[in-house]
Amino acid sequence: MNLSSLKPAAGSVKVGKRVGRGQGSGKGGTAARGHKGAQSRSGYSRKLGFEGGQMxxxxxxxxxxxxxxNRVEYKGLNLDAIQALADKLNASVITVDLxxxxxxxxxxxxVKILGRGEISLSVEVQAHGFSxxxxxxxxxxxxKAVKL
Incomplete structure (x- = not known):
């Protein structure tokens, strides 16, 4: 095998339609665009969502x-996640940065702390909101729950 023998896979390359090349080709005259109307003209581009005049x-x-x-979106964090974080880091203060x-x-x-789950450690939790x-x-x- 060498570079000169490389060919694309069979059927992967399609020969383009040659339009406007005389009547004998079957695509002459109107070049397969039909008669008159915007779509037959050069420079025509259909508007996005256009359905031929139908609504x-x-x-x-x-x-x-x-x-x-004006809605303020919070990232909800439940107590079980705070408990897991406190256990993992052995921290007494849980801050937003942490x-x-x-x-x-x-x-x-x-960050808003929500009430699902249980917390057994005595930790100070700092967040933007609490339920x-x-x-x-x-x-x-x-x-202690400290609102920022």
Whole structure:
């Protein structure tokens, strides 16, 4: 085998359609574009979503929903995750930076502690938000919930 003998796989290369090359080719005259209309002209490009004049799908369907621009999104973290983190690091203070370093939240996430699971260690937890059940469980275990 050498470079001069290399060929593409059989059937992988398709010969392009030669249009506008005389009547004998069967693709002469109108060059397979039909008669008149925008699609027969050079420079024509169909608008995105255009359906030949029929009402397009995105206009047939009703608008719905609402996005509140003032909504504050939190990354929820449950007590069982905090317990696991405290056990792993043997830490008495769990900060947002500590949570981020261990991959439980992204760099720009606001962290909210939620009440699923149990916490047995007396730890101080610092976060941007707490649910009422989470605060209750942390304080019951002898810890402290500090809102940033």
């Amino acid at each position: 397009p799908l995105q206009r047939r369907l009703p608008k719905f929903g609402f996005n509140n621009i 949570i981020r370093e261990n991959g439980l939240a992204a760099k720009k996430d606001l 009422a059940t989470a605060v209750e469980a942390i304080e019951k275990a002898g810890g």
